[in-house]
Amino acid sequence: MKRSLTVCPYCGVGCTFYLVSNDGRLVGVEPSTTSPVNRGGLCVKGWNAYAFVHHPDRLTTPLVRRDGVLHPASWDEALNLVVERLQAVQATHGKDAVMFASSAKATNEENYLLMKLARAVFGTNNIDHCARLCHSSTVTGLAETFGSGAMTNSISCFDQTDVILIIGSNTTEQHPLIGSRILNAVQSGTHLIVADNRRIRLARHAALHLRHKNGSDVALLNGMMHVIIAEGLADQEFIADRTENYAALAASVADWTPERTAAATGLAAAEVVAAARLYAGAERAMIVYSMGITQHSHGVDNVRCIASLAMLTGNVGRPGTGVNPLRGQNNVQGGCDMGALPDLFSGYQKVADPLVRGKFAHTWGVSSLPSEPGLPLTRAMDAASEGCLHGMFIMGENPMLSDPDQGHARTVLENLELLVVQDIFLTETAAIADIVLPAACFAEKEGTFTNTERRVQRLHKAVEPPGQARADWEIICALAERAGYGGMRYTSPEEIMAEAASLTPIYGGIAYGRLDRHGLQWPCPDKTHPGTPIMHQDRFTRGLGYFTPVAHRLSAELPDAEYPFVLTTGRTYFHWHTGSMTRRTHLLDREEPRSFIELNPDDAARLGIRHRDMVLVSSRRGEITTEARVTGMVIAGVLFMPFHFAEGAANALTNNALDPESSIPEFKVCAVRLEKMP
């Protein structure tokens, strides 16, 4: 019997637990009782996080496509082929004809290495990862307003606050060990404002549940700011001392009266006023948001409004306050921190800055690095269909299910000259790849993940990978070596982190020896720094906080006579993203075994649809069949679907309308039609 302390591979909360193994096989999970994050508890996915690891579907050998079929191959053959073919694509079409997709499921060290491989070895900034699909709006919006696109406060702050505004986050289902803190806070007297038209669990505990129209967040937030200013509830001292451009903000919300806000949001004017008073009247108030805010064609504007609302009331830089975007994946924070982004090196250092490029080039031992920002992931599909992109290397992502407009994504991926996928299962994307590389999963390697509160925590290897599977970092190093680059010879992930920390000021003090108990929260600039639980305490990262006025823009595709419903997509508690792990976990898959769509009882009655009837859902991009779930969770006119299921895939319907600044797709609003299956 052996126990290995590691970090949960599911959401961004970063719960730690021991994997229990016997004779090299995992037999269970035991939560860490001392973790400041999960305090001895776990969610249902965490309790079952061991269960997919030895599944017989695991990839155990490299696969190479010959005559249209994937055949087992040796590592030598597969690695050489990957390098040869990537180089061939670049020789024919140019350096930027290939794109690397990194992974928010992989470790910091692996994200750092893939970004180094793309830039130093293959000479392209075409590197991105699924943060593009979840919090790119946060990275852009908060970088502009605060100077840093991360959760400002810590998870422990939920125990110290008076009011929590939750907007666009189903926290008990998607960040359960934060959701549970919020439930506990309510028991202790904290007031909740839930702004989300789904009747999520937290809404049952809310002082105010605002069921505003999908895509009307800017109107709601501007309306709340109008009331706060009009009623003299703004924190003038904070505004004067800590911020700039307030006059423009005040002018921009001057005509967002409660009545106008009500008309734009579908709420009653009194609800807007009550929400503004409750939030602004608190001594300490937190804002929590997630993809309900970011995944819009105006996602960055939504984030700007949230930042303004917090600054307007002085709710930044103190315990129990802050702007708290909850990061989705276990290591999506780290993927961003490590520079798996087309315009940024690790630590959010710009590729456009020649001094920064010089620093990285010197350490990496290369003469130059590309200076033009690369392609965001969500523009890759269009770039490929326009003939600008011919090869993709995808590590631990499954865009066939996770990208919007699945039909378009499939056509593009199938038509690439080269598609390489490195993963733990033969996902829907791996199944159409030219070369598949088998990777170790979280339980089978060392490394670090960074959670949503910027806490860098260590993984400890519990069991060996199956068959010939290797850790992602080992595969990346082997590829670099075969591409003729000698600068990726590491004996352990610890060495990789030492190099990353030396180049990344916010990680400057991160070292494995300092992470053993409960990790460290960045910014952590040097080896004696204790880490930073609360950011922007005396000054914002950018100096003064910046108020950006925002105009309300409608969603890209609105319901009409032909497609009369709004479809909004998301996740369920029991599955994770494209289900490659959770759908192979018996209890989780038993709980939610199939695709479904939520519709309001009034709509169901009008259309003659009963609970559990099969329905046909169609949009301008595709159609699927799925099971109806008739429920008051959703308001009339709105449908909700999770995107986990390959059969009845929500992303066959969604719209690849992008935010112009963050390139995030509008997963939360598209127009669809619903019919009962004959």
Add this chain to the structure above:
Amino acid sequence: MKMLHPDQLDRFFASLAPTWELRLPILLPDGTRVIGCPNDAPHSLHGAPVAGKPTAAFFPQQSTLFTVTDGAIEEPPPADRPLFIVGFHPRDLACLRFIDRFFADGCRDDCYFRVRHGAAIGGLSGYCGPAGSLIPPAGGDCDVEFFWDRSSWLVIAYSATGNTLIADLPETAAPEAAELFPQLAAELPDENELLIRHASALLRANRVPDLFWADIGDRCIACTGCNLACPTCTCFGVQDWRSAQKTERSRMWDSCQLDGFMREAGGHNPLGSEAERTRRRIHHKLAADPEKWGEISCFLCGRCDSVCPTGIGIISVAREMVARFA
């Protein structure tokens, strides 16, 4: 009665290694205490009951039942040596007694007794609770009990196996357990014991309305931790993993807090809400089991209360129930 000085512990446990596969409370690097192998981390006999349920040694979270290869069925090989598990507090011993009887009743559970049969159990009690508090002695229900008297471990055997285990330890002149233990137990009236009996009585008298369960259910995030941490929860799910070479059947801890636990094939669920499932879970322990087995099957180990992220473990719920409906 035998005695063991703290500095003799390691030698004593090491002397058993050739015959026994030893498990005892250990202190893991982050401060979590569990029952584990003595070589993996320093032993840690003092403190609250360990986090994981000690009965997991016999009924682990996941275990292989058998594999089928070319039509031949193969069960997991028996262990080289029987287990000797030290670290059961008296309440844990009551839990073990309960599930021993449960798994033996009717259709005997081979998988459980494959490991349980021949295993030796070591109880822990005395002034080794949190901050030196007294854990009342079990006075039985185990092969051997280790009682911390603030300077050494008094060691009492209750079975032939226990006598063999401690045969080489020196005798002590301390008062006999029969004199010492009832007196200590009497000094410790247990409020939680009264609470859980009171809650059980309320449930059995049908005095707890549905609205209460709706309130509790609203605070349940279906983490299933209460079931997974509970030493008397015995439900499991079964799965088959098929590959080209073999089929492996295994079972894993299940949870009655899950919708899929009771959902019918047609999709209907008679326990279709968290409220109904939470009521069922607590009703099972406090009302159904007393009828079936003659005792409440919550022995107040406190693990579900420790592991529940939202504060609705069974003791908390009982407290709320009594406060509202007594």
